Amino acid sequence: MSALIRIQDLTKQFPMGGRRFTALDGISLEFERGEFSGLVGPSGSGKTTLLNIIGALDNPTRGSAIVLDRDTKTLRHREAARLRNHNLGFIFQTFNLLSVYTVFENVEFPLLLLKMEKSGRRKAVMDALEWVGLTDKVDMRPARLSGGECQRVAVARAMVKNPKIVLADEPTANLDAENSHNILKMMIGLNREFRTTFIFATHDEKVIGYLKRIISLNDGQVVRDEEP
Amino acid sequence: MLTLRLAWRNITGAGLRTWLNVGVLSFIYVLVIWHQGILLGMQRHAVNAMISDEISGGQFWCRGYDPFDPLTIEDSHQNIPTDLLSLIDEETATPILVRPGTIYPKNRMQSILIKGIDPDQRILDIPSSDLQDIPHRLPVMVGKTMARKNGLTQGEEFVIRWRDADGTFDAIEGHIVSIMDTIVPAIDQGQIWVPLADLQELSGMAKQATLVVVDQQVRGLPAAKNWVFKDQANLLRDVNDMVNSKRGGAVFMYIILMFLAMLAIFDTQVLAIFRRRREIGTMMALGMPRIRVIGLFTLEGILLGILAIGVAAVYGIPALYYTAQKGLPISDDTSDWGFAVASRLFPAYSAALITGTVAIVMITITIVSFLPSRRIAKLNPTDALKGKLT
Ligand SMILES: Nc1ncnc2c1ncn2[C@@H]1O[C@H](COP(=O)(O)OP(=O)(O)OP(=O)(O)O)[C@@H](O)[C@H]1O
Numbered sequence: 001m002s003a004l005i006r007i008q009d010l011t012k013q014f015p016m017g018g019r020r021f022t023a024l025d026g027i028s029l030e031f032e033r034g035e036f037s038g039l040v041g042p043s044g045s046g047k048t049t050l051l052n053i054i055g056a057l058d059n060p061t062r063g064s065a066i067v068l069d070r071d072t073k074t075l076r077h078r079e080a081a082r083l084r085n086h087n088l089g090f091i092f093q094t095f096n097l098l099s100v101y102t103v104f105e106n107v108e109f110p111l112l113l114l115k116m117e118k119s120g121r122r123k124a125v126m127d128a129l130e131w132v133g134l135t136d137k138v139d140m141r142p143a144r145l146s147g148g149e150c151q152r153v154a155v156a157r158a159m160v161k162n163p164k165i166v167l168a169d170e171p172t173a174n175l176d177a178e179n180s181h182n183i184l185k186m187m188i189g190l191n192r193e194f195r196t197t198f199i200f201a202t203h204d205e206k207v208i209g210y211l212k213r214i215i216s217l218n219d220g221q222v223v224r225d226e227e228p
Numbered sequence: 229m230l231t232l233r234l235a236w237r238n239i240t241g242a243g244l245r246t247w248l249n250v251g252v253l254s255f256i257y258v259l260v261i262w263h264q265g266i267l268l269g270m271q272r273h274a275v276n277a278m279i280s281d282e283i284s285g286g287q288f289w290c291r292g293y294d295p296f297d298p299l300t301i302e303d304s305h306q307n308i309p310t311d312l313l314s315l316i317d318e319e320t321a322t323p324i325l326v327r328p329g330t331i332y333p334k335n336r337m338q339s340i341l342i343k344g345i346d347p348d349q350r351i352l353d354i355p356s357s358d359l360q361d362i363p364h365r366l367p368v369m370v371g372k373t374m375a376r377k378n379g380l381t382q383g384e385e386f387v388i389r390w391r392d393a394d395g396t397f398d399a400i401e402g403h404i405v406s407i408m409d410t411i412v413p414a415i416d417q418g419q420i421w422v423p424l425a426d427l428q429e430l431s432g433m434a435k436q437a438t439l440v441v442v443d444q445q446v447r448g449l450p451a452a453k454n455w456v457f458k459d460q461a462n463l464l465r466d467v468n469d470m471v472n473s474k475r476g477g478a479v480f481m482y483i484i485l486m487f488l489a490m491l492a493i494f495d496t497q498v499l500a501i502f503r504r505r506r507e508i509g510t511m512m513a514l515g516m517p518r519i520r521v522i523g524l525f526t527l528e529g530i531l532l533g534i535l536a537i538g539v540a541a542v543y544g545i546p547a548l549y550y551t552a553q554k555g556l557p558i559s560d561d562t563s564d565w566g567f568a569v570a571s572r573l574f575p576a577y578s579a580a581l582i583t584g585t586v587a588i589v590m591i592t593i594t595i596v597s598f599l600p601s602r603r604i605a606k607l608n609p610t611d612a613l614k615g616k617l618t
Pocket residue numbers: 014015016021022023041042043044045046047048049050201203
């Protein structure tokens with residue numbers, strides 16, 4: 001059986017003032033089901049870029065990223081959206097909750113896109129909020145939550161549809177140490193329970209401490225790939 | 229369905245911004261409908277006045293007569309055909325003789341039309357009976373605008389000159405016995421009214437007329453040789469044309485209002501797409517197809533328009549109803565508008581006017597909501613997530 005994610009000789013260039021800037025330079029990587037791995041490296045090393053390509057939000061310039069047996073480069077907009085909707089969860093540094101929706105509605109959003117029926121939706125949302133310990137805040141708007149609570153909502157939103165892969169870009173950058181540890185422990189728990197594959201992009205030591213696989217990037221190249 | 233739900237959530241969640249927009253849009257609905265209603269009311273009023281004071285069920289014109297071409301007036305007089313005479317005997321038609329002439333009020337000369345009408349007629353709702361049993365020779369009735377413009381007053385006398393059938397000039401003293409309160413310019417301005425029999429006698433045109441007004445009740449009109457029948461629709465066409473020409477200003481107003489509506493929506497949309505790009509990126513990352521995001525934003529605009537209909541109804545219906553009942557005073561001098569304008573105007577709001585306005589505004593809103601939303605299609609989700617616009 002092939003890997004969950006297979007990245008082959010992937011290069012990403014951005015146009016930059018007439019010339020081209022190479023953000024990712026011939027990267028090859030594989031990720032298996034249930035991995036708890038992270039892309040680490042200095043700012044500008046290409047972590048976010050790689051995560052976006054895996055998430056079918058961006059296309060490689062050369063090479064390919066095959067996610068769940070689908071080459072993201074060949075996907076049309078709608079197919080890419082479908083892939084994300086069904087199988088990928090995103091967690092962002094800035095939480096990116098939808099501000100006019102309540103906590104419940106934010107977590108419900110991906111399920112609405114999946115056209116899940118109402119009672120199933122309600123149960124899944126409440127389960128996810130239970131996981132992140134926010135069942136008492138279901139009707140609040142994000143503006144009234146703390147940063148840590150917001151990120152927990154975002155984790156619930158990423159997890160509620162039970163995706164195969166969760167992509168988390170600097171999920172702890174806006175959190176204090178205590179909240180960071182809480183979030184990470186929660187993710188470890190989810191990873192164990194559902195065998196969800198987690199891929200982080202981070203330079204936060206706290207996160208790195210939890211990782212079971214550390215992929216170091218520098219200048220768009222993989223310089224180390226180790227399991228501590 | 230989902231898109232609709234989300235759109236609804238988004239606009240209700242946006243609070244003040246939504247209500248500001250809805251307020252502006254509702255105001256535009258009400259203003260446009262009100263404004264168009266005034267025009268429609270004006271037109272209806274003009275038409276009604278014309279029917280009651282001037283044209284009734286239609287007019288037979290003797291051949292060659294054209295009220296808009298003064299050169300035809302001289303020769304426009306013929307014996308009234310027997311078929312029409314029988315209608316006149318039944319009091320379901322009344323003849324009018326039109327002759328060119330000159331009056332000299334306050335020693336100023338003015339070319340006018342002299343119109344002879346049967347003082348006993350009851351076809352037209354004008355006070356021709358004032359010309360009855362008057363010892364003066366010649367009793368004259370003028371319209372109020374004619375009176376005002378020329379400073380003519382009740383009891384005033386002036387010389388009237390005309391040419392009789394032989395082409396000889398003749399003159400007589402006219403005596404104003406009645407000032408007719410009408411808003412129809414065609415029976416008011418540039419003309420005086422005298423008893424038909426007197427005019428026929430003075431001009432040597434006994435039993436002749438220029439036109440015969442037929443009552444609205446008459447069914448099955450006779451065909452009168454050498455006379456042309458002009459039905460109501462035909463005679464009203466001019467007033468409708470004229471009212472439409474007055475719409476120039478109205479169209480301008482209309483365009484400004486629609487522009488405001490467009491601006492309100494367009495602005496919101498452009499701003500929304502700019503401010504909410506991170507939200508757009510998030511929705512895309514969560515697996516919402518672009519086309520759906522575009523649909524969502526477009527729908528939000530449309531919903532604003534629909535909400536505005538509701539809000540407009542809440543204060544617009546009472547306001548419009550009130551003005552339709554009470555009317556609006558018109559102080560300006562409208563006598564040179566060329567069609568009948570009442571001193572108090574009652575706006576008329578037809579169902580067609582209201583649905584038409586709502587439809588046009590809604591179509592505008594839809595287009596204007598959609599156009600900026602199209603930008604989303606070009607938006608790169610990774611840039612949107614960073615809060616950048618591509
Ligand atoms: N859309 C873009 N256009 C041009 N250059 C870009 C674009 N996106 C990323 N880059 C460049 O690619 C390089 C890698 O960017 P990336 O965001 O992947 O780095 P990163 O490892 O996530 O850094 P950080 O830790 O600061 O988030 C950077 O030098 C960045 O300037």
